[in-house]
Amino acid sequence: MRTLALVTNSPCVRSGYCCNERPCPFGRSDETRPGHKQPCVYLEGDGPGAYKCGIADWILTQPQWELSPAFGAGCCSTMNSDRRDVLKKLYAEIDAMDREQMARLWRFGTTGSEMFQGEVATYFRKRFEELGGWSMELSKKIGWGGKDEPM
Numbered sequence: 001m002r003t004l005a006l007v008t009n010s011p012c013v014r015s016g017y018c019c020n021e022r023p024c025p026f027g028r029s030d031e032t033r034p035g036h037k038q039p040c041v042y043l044e045g046d047g048p049g050a051y052k053c054g055i056a057d058w059i060l061t062q063p064q065w066e067l068s069p070a071f072g073a074g075c076c077s078t079m080n081s082d083r084r085d086v087l088k089k090l091y092a093e094i095d096a097m098d099r100e101q102m103a104r105l106w107r108f109g110t111t112g113s114e115m116f117q118g119e120v121a122t123y124f125r126k127r128f129e130e131l132g133g134w135s136m137e138l139s140k141k142i143g144w145g146g147k148d149e150p151m
Contacts, residue, residue: 011118
């Protein structure tokens, strides 16, 4: 969990909530959409859980980028129902995995995956331990070669 100013945020789940409301100082409004909501034109992805900032790499090169926006810092809005929906979906994905699938994801998963951040990581770890967690046999079975090894 990261503290930005005086607000403690929950880890980001890529809900796109804030960027769909208004762009950050680095972004630009989609002025073709009249009304209260003017999403940022740089918001990429096809829905909550898959959104990302299309200029994030550039923003990270700008002076004082850490002051605004708070992308990646996570959500602090109590009005973000998309976050709750994304978390439910991630928890359901975890519940559907067996022990070996979880071990493979843990060993070969992508760095920065939402499965290994914040409360989702805690849930993942708890569920994996409930299923038996790591053992020498399981570790040997999945190996270190990556996703192409037989399941």
